[in-house]
Amino acid sequence: MEKGIPSEDVPLKRTFLRNPTSVNCWQRYIDHKRKNNSPAKQVFMIYERSLAIFERSYKLWYHYLKYRESTIASKCPTENAWRTLCDTYERCLMRLHKMPRIWICYCEVMMKRGLITETRRVFDRSLRSLPVTQHMRIWTMYIDFLTSHDLPETTIRCYRRYLKLNPKAREDYVEYLIERDQIDEAAKELTILVGFLWCSLADYYIRSAEFERARDVYEEAIAKVSTVRDFAQVYDAYAAFEEREVSIMMEEVEQSGDPEEEVNLEWMFQR
Numbered sequence: 104m105e106k107g108i109p110s111e112d113v114p115l116k117r118t119f120l121r122n123p124t125s126v127n128c129w130q131r132y133i134d135h136k137r138k139n140n141s142p143a144k145q146v147f148m149i150y151e152r153s154l155a156i157f158e159r160s161y162k163l164w165y166h167y168l169k170y171r172e173s174t175i176a177s178k179c180p181t182e183n184a185w186r187t188l189c190d191t192y193e194r195c196l197m198r199l200h201k202m203p204r205i206w207i208c209y210c211e212v213m214m215k216r217g218l219i220t221e222t223r224r225v226f227d228r229s230l231r232s233l234p235v236t237q238h239m240r241i242w243t244m245y246i247d248f249l250t251s252h253d254l255p256e257t258t259i260r261c262y263r264r265y266l267k268l269n270p271k272a273r274e275d276y277v278e279y280l281i282e283r284d285q286i287d288e289a290a291k292e293l294t295i296l297v298g299f300l301w302c303s304l305a306d307y308y309i310r311s312a313e314f315e316r317a318r319d320v321y322e323e324a325i326a327k328v329s330t331v332r333d334f335a336q337v338y339d340a341y342a343a344f345e346e347r348e349v350s351i352m353m354e355e356v357e358q359s360g361d362p363e364e365e366v367n368l369e370w371m372f373q374r
Contacts, residue, residue, distance in 0.1 A: 126160055129153040133166070143174045161202060164195045168208060180216045188212060196232075203229075203237045210244055219252060238268055246272075255283045273299070298324075298333030302340045309344065317344065 133153070136146050150167040157163055171191060175184040192209040199205055206229035213222040226245045230238055242265050249258040262276045273296055280289035301324035308317035321341040328334050 126157050159198050185216055200232045203233055203240055214248055250279060298336035301337050
């Protein structure tokens with residue numbers, strides 16, 4: 104055994120010393136120490152040394168953060184160890200602020216800590232840092248977090264932002280407003296849902312292969328909606344539906360050559 108080094112560490116240590124700039128060598132050495140139940144502080148130190156060299160290594164940072172969390176999982180979220188974990192997340196995000204998985208894990212940790220204002224700030228920072236294409240993953244967690252606390256004003260404000268990205272969440276928003284006795288606001292949102300609800304009913308019949316009933320719904324909606332927005336929404340959905348039906352019918356006519364099918368196709372064009 105080399106001086107001060109356990110015999111089981113010697114082969115990995117030698118490989119590690121020959122390749123100090125290899126991320127995989129560092130990770131294998133860390134995995135070995137963890138497998139042999141080395142003290143957490145010792146593993147922390149090795150992670151810190153590796154990250155001093157590979158400060159932008161997503162792999163090292165991610166495993167380090169999850170390992171730190173695993174060592175304090177049984178501790179009360181108000182203990183300093185959780186604050187130290189969050190400080191480590193902050194150091195990571197100084198280098199990897201475009202990584203959605205890191206933000207998601209950080210938000211989850213903050214929710215466990217139960218610090219409402221601080222957690223909101225982390226969610227808001229994540230939305231500012233990440234591209235819009237990654238926002239849905241954050242918003243789903245954010246809305247769940249807000250609605251689980253008695254924060255009606257903040258939740259309503261954030262829901263309005265969320266609806267710009269995901270208008271389909273408006274029904275959930277209306278349910279939340281009703282639960283919070285925000286009846287006037289719920290009524291306003293319901294008027295916005297009119298076109299969406301008509302289209303949803305038509306979609307239901309389309310999925311059930313009841314195409315004539317779907318057409319009846321579209322026709323009735325066009326006759327009854329009272330705003331340009333609703334009319335445009337229903338009309339566009341109706342036009343897309345008919346375009347799909349015509350395309351399918353044209354393929355069937357080409358394949359079968361059935362005169363009756365051709366008549367049906369002509370009738371569809373006339374519609």
